[in-house]
Amino acid sequence: MIVSPKIRGFICTTAHPEGCAAHVQEQIDYVKSQPPLANAPKRVLVVGSSTGYGLASRIVPAFGGGAATIGVFFEKEPTDKKTASAGWYNSAAFEAAAAQAGLYAKSFNGDAFSNEVKQQVIAAIQADLGQVDMVVYSLASPRRVDPVTGEVYKSCLKPTGGTYTNKNLNTDKKEIEAVTIEPATAEEIAHTIKVMGGEDWQLWIDALSAASALAPGFKTVAYSYIGPAVTWPIYTDGTIGRAKLHLEETAAAMNAKFGPGTAVVSVNKALVTQASSAIPVVPLYISLLYKIMKAKGLHEGCIEQITRLFAQHYGAPGGPQLDEKGRIRIDDWEMREDVQAEITKVWDTVTTANIDELSDFAGYQQEFLRLFGFGLAGVDYEAETDPLRPIPSLG
Numbered sequence: 001m002i003v004s005p006k007i008r009g010f011i012c013t014t015a016h017p018e019g020c021a022a023h024v025q026e027q028i029d030y031v032k033s034q035p036p037l038a039n040a041p042k043r044v045l046v047v048g049s050s051t052g053y054g055l056a057s058r059i060v061p062a063f064g065g066g067a068a069t070i071g072v073f074f075e076k077e078p079t080d081k082k083t084a085s086a087g088w089y090n091s092a093a094f095e096a097a098a099a100q101a102g103l104y105a106k107s108f109n110g111d112a113f114s115n116e117v118k119q120q121v122i123a124a125i126q127a128d129l130g131q132v133d134m135v136v137y138s139l140a141s142p143r144r145v146d147p148v149t150g151e152v153y154k155s156c157l158k159p160t161g162g163t164y165t166n167k168n169l170n171t172d173k174k175e176i177e178a179v180t181i182e183p184a185t186a187e188e189i190a191h192t193i194k195v196m197g198g199e200d201w202q203l204w205i206d207a208l209s210a211a212s213a214l215a216p217g218f219k220t221v222a223y224s225y226i227g228p229a230v231t232w233p234i235y236t237d238g239t240i241g242r243a244k245l246h247l248e249e250t251a252a253a254m255n256a257k258f259g260p261g262t263a264v265v266s267v268n269k270a271l272v273t274q275a276s277s278a279i280p281v282v283p284l285y286i287s288l289l290y291k292i293m294k295a296k297g298l299h300e301g302c303i304e305q306i307t308r309l310f311a312q313h314y315g316a317p318g319g320p321q322l323d324e325k326g327r328i329r330i331d332d333w334e335m336r337e338d339v340q341a342e343i344t345k346v347w348d349t350v351t352t353a354n355i356d357e358l359s360d361f362a363g364y365q366q367e368f369l370r371l372f373g374f375g376l377a378g379v380d381y382e383a384e385t386d387p388l389r390p391i392p393s394l395g
């Protein structure tokens with residue numbers, strides 16, 4: 001079939017197999033162009049490993065440090081009539097590249113929140129690797145089935161303090177409009193914490209620990225975001241921010257159990273991913289941010305961010321440098337005073353009429369399409385392609 005993008009709001013329902021493979025290869029090439037990682041973990045489990053920050057967290061230790069990796073994700077399989085989701089093709093391409101480089105890679109496509117997937121992963125670790133040195137927790141999900149009660153929890157992206165109105169970018173129409181979001185109920189806040197907070201991270205670590213699948217001195221990291229004041233009502237002070245606070249509390253609880261520095265929350269930069277494009281207000285902020293950071297030569301994607309996480313934090317002789325709340329801050333360039341001062345300046349003036357001049361919306365759109373394998377150099381998008389691409393380790 002010939003595969004072209006089919007965009008519905010903030011998702012694209014098709015993905016290009018060769019395009020996704022080219023996207024993964026670009027990231028591998030970037031990592032190989034960097035110095036090899038010092039103190040690299042050799043056996044790494046990544047939960048949420050097929051797209052965005054999690055995919056980068058699989059590529060960096062594998063191709064920068066020669067690590068064996070196990071990846072867990074929840075992706076749509078292809079049929080002969082329908083393409084898979086992008087994360088499926090990314091994982092197929094990752095495994096092919098890992099095999100070529102002689103690196104162990106095993107993948108699990110299933111619900112990471114379930115006990116079954118945890119047990120399957122633990123069995124693979126015990127059989128193939130013995131233990132893991134690092135667990136990266138990079139899930140972004142709109143729902144979670146509680147593994148004990150079977151109850152379904154849904155996360156939402158709402159303010160918690162009161163009604164919030166701000167500028168929003170309608171990415172379909174390329175128009176800036178006002179968006180008003182009513183505050184979450186107490187139940188919606190609790191549900192979002194259940195889905196995106198630290199409970200499942202803790203369940204993973206406890207299950208791995210109970211099975212002696214964690215190496216002495218193991219490390220675990222989960223990702224968070226803070227961003228500028230303009231997005232605080234919807235992010236940091238919103239339902240998702242409450243969940244991220246719970247993630248930090250979970251890290252503290254794990255450190256009390258396993259020793260200081262074992263569990264860390266890394267605050268990452270705002271980037272175009274499938275998860276972030278669903279958050280109101282954020283796509284406009286990202287479009288403005290990209291323009292400013294590119295002009296200053298500070299722009300990074302997931303792969304550059306995660307390379308810095310491993311090279312400059314985990315690779316540093318004294319381990320990661322932490323902020324006053326015990327977090328890693330690879331959002332440091334985004335949060336630089338000069339960058340944020342420019343954001344504040346353009347935020348009030350940006351309108352539909354001057355969006356091309358003041359923002360990098362073109363870059364945003366390009367990056368969004370690339371998530372699904374479209375717009376990659378060297379890929380013939382007019383050519384017939386086979387949607388059926390196996391992920392070898394899934395069998």
Ligand code: NAD
Nearest residue numbers: 048050051052053073074112140141223225270271273275
């Ligand atoms: P993403 O949508 O690109 O990736 C999500 C991953 O989770 C995918 O691999 C997906 O398959 C997997 N997943 C979802 N539900 C699952 C389930 N039930 N079982 C197994 N796997 C499942 O998201 P992302 O933007 O890379 O986000 C990853 C983390 O990084 C999140 O915690 C997010 O809050 C954080 N973060 C993102 C940004 C950003 O701007 N994108 C910034 C800072 C922090």
